[in-house]
Amino acid sequence: MAPPTPEPHLFVVFGATGDLMQRKLLPVLYRLQARGRWPPGSVILGVARHLMSEPDFRAQALRSLTEEKVGDAGTVGAFCGATLFYQSVPEESGSSFAALRARIEELERVHGLGGNRIFYLALPTDAVGPTLTGLGEAGLSSGPGWTRVVIEKPFGHDLASAQVLNRLAHRYFSEKQIFRIDHYLGKETVQNLLVFRFANMFIESLWNRERIDHVTITVAESLGLEGRARYYEKEGALRDMIQNHVTQILTLIAMEPPATRDEDSIRNEKVKVLQSIVRFAPGDVVRGQYTAGTEEGKKAVGYREEPGVDPQSDTETYVALRLKIANWRWQDVPFFVRTGKHLPIKASRVMLTFKAPPVTFFQTAQEYNSNPDRILILIQPDEGFEFAFEVKVPGREMRVQTHRMKFHYGDVFGELPDGYETLLIDVMLGDPTLFVRADEVEESWRLYDPILTSPPPLTFYPAGTWGPAEAQKLALEWGQRWYYE
Secondary structure: OOOOOOOOOEEEEEOOOOHHHHHHHHHHHHHHHHOOOOOOOOEEEEEEOOOOOHHHHHHHHHHHHHHHOOOOHHHHHHHHHHHEEEEEOOOOOHHHHHHHHHHHHHHHHHOOOOOOEEEEEOOOHHHHHHHHHHHHHOOOOOOOOOEEEEEEOOOOOOHHHHHHHHHHHHHHOOHHHEEEEOHHHHOHHHHHHHHHHHOOHHHHOOOOOOOEEEEEEEEEOOOOOOOOHHHHHHHHHHHHHHHHHHHHHHHHHHOOOOOOOOHHHHHHHHHHHHHHEOOOOHHHEEEEEEEOEEEOOEEEOOHHHOOOOOOOOOOOOEEEEEEOEOOOOOOOOOEEEEEEOOOOOOEEEEEEEEOOOOOOOOOOOOOOOOOOOEEEEEEEOOOEEEEEEEEEOOOOOOOEEEEEEEEEHHHHHOOOOOHHHHHHHHHHHOOOOOOEOHHHHHHHHHHHHHHHHOOOOEEEEEOOOOOOHHHHHHHHOOOOOOOOO
């Protein structure tokens, strides 16, 4: 059965000269066209404050796509020449947005488009509100066809700002038009969690407090700031990763089976998880910041020595926390969550550790190495699932070792699409299932707002290690430990 084809539309990107557009969105949009998923006749209008000519914008895009090595020069050049257009909006004024509206209507007339529009806001948080206002006041929140607006994370800076932003967005756009994007939700393993859990009865029957001892979620980054000091100094690891990416994974791991597969049933269950999380106690959170160390054998400077960082910065580059979910399925099951920069590896994974057998006839450590059974969910870089269990080593002696059954997507299906590819197609089709709803955003901020208001003291760890020693105590105090495999 052929996948559905989106309708032709005008794809408008605000922040078109920025890094997100040039390094991520452009290559994704090009690949969609190369794979036949781009609706015929659709065009892309880049919008930014820079006073730049259209040929210069196309030349910049061509350089970016060439650096990303997405295709041969002729095909890439043809894509840029036929598909990309540019409009400068030098200030957030009514006249600028009126000029933008005139350009949109001109492009739709010239290219025979029916008035379907996507506005992608690849913008800093503080620029989102004024842009939504500009679009709404210019009459661009609706048109001859459908209109959708995509907003990048983080959505707001805290609970209060997220609520203000939601109210502002709803002043001009309905909730059905708003797509709050989190590219983690486009990854195949994250999407497949629903199938893995709810289509396999033997797994679902184990997915509860009777069988699971504890759950750990790790989102590790091996790199440092990579020139993003201006953004990161304002956000930090809690806002940049925990409040969105990590929390999205947590809700999918912990949610109940939705009544149906429609978007609201799924998102309702995710919200219920957030509402059931026990509020954090002061000792449940560790904030860390990397100091000088090593990255892949090379010296790495500390965070405060990074270009553009305040030498006295209190911004965290690492967060570890522990929590419990007060509901029937997860009562008293510990969840341990961590994320950080300059850790030993780049990996996102979830580990569900089963309870140990209540009685064992293995008498010595040589016979039984006491490793509990585990399900490992690999989100990146090698997406898939692994099941670790105990087997007997051949021979007369009773010796037990841990082995794994593995399923990796790449081994079965080959190269997987980028998460953004999946999500952009969903926007074009008007499917909001993998996007974050307004109440979900607010519930997530409500959970973490107390930490932002009264953050625990900063701790430190050398670059290239697994974080501060205080993070290890979070698990040890609850009788558990982090796994580093």
